[in-house]
Amino acid sequence: MEKTKYAGVESEQADQAELSAIERAAFAEDAAVETAHPQPYQVKNLTQFGYNFFRPSAAGFAPLSDIPVGPDYVIGPGDRIILNLWGGVEGTHELEVNRSGEIVLPRVGNVKVWGITFDRLPGLLKANLSKIFKDFDLNVTMGKLRVIKVYVVGEVKAPGDYNLSPLSTLINALSASGGPLKTGTLRNIQVKRGGKVVETVDLYDFFLKGDKGKDIRLQPGDTIFVPVIGRVAGIAGNVKRPAIYELREEKDLGDLIALAEGFLPTGYLQRVQISRVDAHEKKVVADFNIDPKGGGKSLDQILANIKIQDLDVVKIFPIDITLRDHVRLDGYVLRPGDYALQPGMRLSQLLLQDNLLPEYYKDAAEITRLYPPDYHPEKIFVNVAKALAGDPEHDLELKESDKVQIFSRWEMEEMPRIRINGEVQRPGEYRLFTNMTVRDLLLVAGNPKINAYLKNAEINRIKQTGEAVSSFPIVINLEEAIKGNPKDNLMLAPFDELSIRKIPNWAEEKERYVTLQGEFRFPGVYPIYKGEKLSTLIERAGGFTDKAYLRAAKFTRVSIRELQQKRMDELVAKTEQEILKKQAEVASVAASKEELEATRAALESLQRIVALLKAAKAEGRLVINMDKLDKFRDSPYDVELKGGDLLEVPQVPNAVNVLGQVYNPTSFIPIDGEDVEFYLGKAGGSTREAEESDTYVVRADGTVISRQQVSMFKNLFFCGFMSTPMEPGDTIIVPQKFERIAWMREIKDIAVILGNLALSAGVIVAAGL
Numbered sequence: 001m002e003k004t005k006y007a008g009v010e011s012e013q014a015d016q017a018e019l020s021a022i023e024r025a026a027f028a029e030d031a032a033v034e035t036a037h038p039q040p041y042q043v044k045n046l047t048q049f050g051y052n053f054f055r056p057s058a059a060g061f062a063p064l065s066d067i068p069v070g071p072d073y074v075i076g077p078g079d080r081i082i083l084n085l086w087g088g089v090e091g092t093h094e095l096e097v098n099r100s101g102e103i104v105l106p107r108v109g110n111v112k113v114w115g116i117t118f119d120r121l122p123g124l125l126k127a128n129l130s131k132i133f134k135d136f137d138l139n140v141t142m143g144k145l146r147v148i149k150v151y152v153v154g155e156v157k158a159p160g161d162y163n164l165s166p167l168s169t170l171i172n173a174l175s176a177s178g179g180p181l182k183t184g185t186l187r188n189i190q191v192k193r194g195g196k197v198v199e200t201v202d203l204y205d206f207f208l209k210g211d212k213g214k215d216i217r218l219q220p221g222d223t224i225f226v227p228v229i230g231r232v233a234g235i236a237g238n239v240k241r242p243a244i245y246e247l248r249e250e251k252d253l254g255d256l257i258a259l260a261e262g263f264l265p266t267g268y269l270q271r272v273q274i275s276r277v278d279a280h281e282k283k284v285v286a287d288f289n290i291d292p293k294g295g296g297k298s299l300d301q302i303l304a305n306i307k308i309q310d311l312d313v314v315k316i317f318p319i320d321i322t323l324r325d326h327v328r329l330d331g332y333v334l335r336p337g338d339y340a341l342q343p344g345m346r347l348s349q350l351l352l353q354d355n356l357l358p359e360y361y362k363d364a365a366e367i368t369r370l371y372p373p374d375y376h377p378e379k380i381f382v383n384v385a386k387a388l389a390g391d392p393e394h395d396l397e398l399k400e401s402d403k404v405q406i407f408s409r410w411e412m413e414e415m416p417r418i419r420i421n422g423e424v425q426r427p428g429e430y431r432l433f434t435n436m437t438v439r440d441l442l443l444v445a446g447n448p449k450i451n452a453y454l455k456n457a458e459i460n461r462i463k464q465t466g467e468a469v470s471s472f473p474i475v476i477n478l479e480e481a482i483k484g485n486p487k488d489n490l491m492l493a494p495f496d497e498l499s500i501r502k503i504p505n506w507a508e509e510k511e512r513y514v515t516l517q518g519e520f521r522f523p524g525v526y527p528i529y530k531g532e533k534l535s536t537l538i539e540r541a542g543g544f545t546d547k548a549y550l551r552a553a554k555f556t557r558v559s560i561r562e563l564q565q566k567r568m569d570e571l572v573a574k575t576e577q578e579i580l581k582k583q584a585e586v587a588s589v590a591a592s593k594e595e596l597e598a599t600r601a602a603l604e605s606l607q608r609i610v611a612l613l614k615a616a617k618a619e620g621r622l623v624i625n626m627d628k629l630d631k632f633r634d635s636p637y638d639v640e641l642k643g644g645d646l647l648e649v650p651q652v653p654n655a656v657n658v659l660g661q662v663y664n665p666t667s668f669i670p671i672d673g674e675d676v677e678f679y680l681g682k683a684g685g686s687t688r689e690a691e692e693s694d695t696y697v698v699r700a701d702g703t704v705i706s707r708q709q710v711s712m713f714k715n716l717f718f719c720g721f722m723s724t725p726m727e728p729g730d731t732i733i734v735p736q737k738f739e740r741i742a743w744m745r746e747i748k749d750i751a752v753i754l755g756n757l758a759l760s761a762g763v764i765v766a767a768g769l
Helices: 021-027 118-129 170-176 203-209 253-259 299-304 384-388 438-444 478-483 534-540 558-589 593-615 676-682 707-712 742-760
Strands: 003-006 009-012 080-087 091-096 102-105 109-112 136-142 148-154 160-164 189-193 196-201 223-226 232-237 243-246 267-278 282-288 312-318 326-331 337-340 360-371 376-382 403-408 417-422 428-431 452-465 468-476 497-502 513-518 524-527 554-556 646-649 656-660 666-668 696-698 704-706 731-734
Touching: 080 118, 091 102, 102 118, 109 118, 118 136, 148 170, 160 170, 170 189, 170 223, 232 253, 253 299, 360 384, 376 384, 417 438, 438 478, 452 478, 468 478, 513 534, 554 558, 656 676, 676 731
Parallel strands: 148 223, 232 312, 326 403, 417 497, 513 646, 656 731
Antiparallel strands: 003 009, 080 091, 080 136, 102 109, 148 160, 189 196, 189 223, 232 243, 267 282, 267 312, 326 337, 360 376, 360 403, 417 428, 452 468, 452 497, 513 524, 554 646, 656 666, 696 704, 696 731
16 A cells, blocks of 8 residues: 655555544544443554655655756856857857866966856856957856765764765755664754864754755765754644654643644643653653643643653543534434534424425434433434424423434335236336326326227225225226226225236237248248138248258147146156166165166266256147148148247258167268168167167157057068158167166166157157267
8 A cells, every 4th residue: 555654654545544633533423422432542653753754765855956056056176167159259168167176268268267156157257258359248057067075974874975966955965865864863963064063954944844044055075964863752642743753942741742733623631641761760651631721821831831851752632522512313304414402402493394305204203312320322202293393292302412313204104005917018016196096007007008908997906894804896997097087087095906908809919920931932920810720821921942841841839839848847857856866776776886887877878868858948849741732721730820830841851860879870861762771770780788679760740650669560561660761851769778787677767758758849869878
């Protein structure tokens, strides 16, 4: 943190713990009587005054060498003089003063200038030049100045000899040496010249008054001597500049207070303490009452009688920060805070009307009052409205340190609310305002929607009879209420709920549209009409294109998707619990290490499938045997459309997929007339882990053909499952074998369930993936 130092006092910016006494007094929060607490005081961060002026970064003490010299500047060897001539003779000459103290003028010769002040130099030069030249003028300025050597010794940080500018002063030299040590004096610094003391400097004159009268200009060979520090005394606490000061002629407390620039208003004068070292034996303290009130002596006289010794530390304690002669107003008011307590002041005088916020609670205000002798708090509740009306029972006379709390109406009362739902722009709960009607509520809620049924609406109202509560409906004509007809534009009561119905047979936008994607002449989103069938919509879309692959047409419906999703979620959750249960049992059931590892691997495979199904969403697919439009029309698959339906007809897929427990699960280019056996052979055939008897085919239209299903009828058709012809977009799935271990047959059942779920989600999953 960046620190700024002032005459021995360190101030840390933005650090509240290091606030000065003035800052603490100005910005400290006023404490009330009930929050009063002990105020111990300890001396800390008390530093010696003045030494921080000579910090290393104090560049401001360096002599300025680029300013014009003064008229009293004495010319000496090493100075350079710039002479400008014009008129009868012209030219610019830079003349250096040699060791003999002379300069060489053009055509004139040597002229002695050593010891001449700068104000006399132009006259001297002109007098000598006039011997040779006539009718000319001249201008004389100083160029580079000489360097003088001075000595700084005694209690300084870096004693030694220093080469300085001839414009340097005592303070410049001290700065160059790093300044006096804290063991060195600031009040008796000597400048010696030719073995004699030519000046004694008290830096306090400069630090405290800005007086540089004795900051003399140095000459070559001068010696600056800083003796050891003299007597010191510190002053801490509530003075304007707490620090440790060096004493010169100061002898009493008044002199020390003057060095600290006086007391702060927060200083407690009834007890000033001096900590003192007594005769090289012990440390003692002495307390003094320096308050001049009623004593017959002035403050200066009292302070003059208190003598100060070497190493004394004076503590000026703070006054009691507890705020007096006030009352505090808090709560629901415009300007909370402390208010001056006037004699005989009553509550109504504190609660001015322009200070009370709208909807303040009129029935009660809380007054916290302190009662002597121990000043314990007690609560008094009054009626605000009656107090403002001047009722003496409630318009109490305020006492010192009273705390008045005003409440908001909605802190003390339940806000009356009403609700509107149905066909409005912003249905929801709203505040009930006084004299609010049905039309007012409609305006607050953004008015009815276009599809709102205005002939009939219903208000559900609460009726309270004693301790019994019941509700009953009120039917109104909403159209007449909007017109302001008093019969229907009823006054609303708390907790009323207005329900606005939808026009019968009105369909929302999402319910009136069906999407056609893929190989249609005009794919897109189409509005549908009540009772319209799929064939009619396809005809409106221009029919299919030549690239349409009708076997892979996919028809999805929102209601089916919702049902499938619900079933999926339930079964996935149930299956996940079964897998977790099996995982917990696997260690106790497995007969060998190999069986344990195989079972765990199988369960982990099922967990991956569960995770896949959690991320997947049900398609809501309805299997439709799509055909050319003339054949499809009026067929059992020509379903009546509903809003949100989607029909997707892709191009001919250029692949037959083989997945699961085969040597090379991949996709193959379809070949006309080829069957399951052909494509399994292309994939390398089934692995040892394959359950060949459960192999099945998922057709492009979503239907499934299983091996067991075909084996039941192979005698009728004289062909087996392996001879099943494959079409583009079909997928062969070979599941994993689980019968190697008897207990793992239960895992097989789980795998079958997951496979069926995956098919409903449009996700093809093979056990063991």
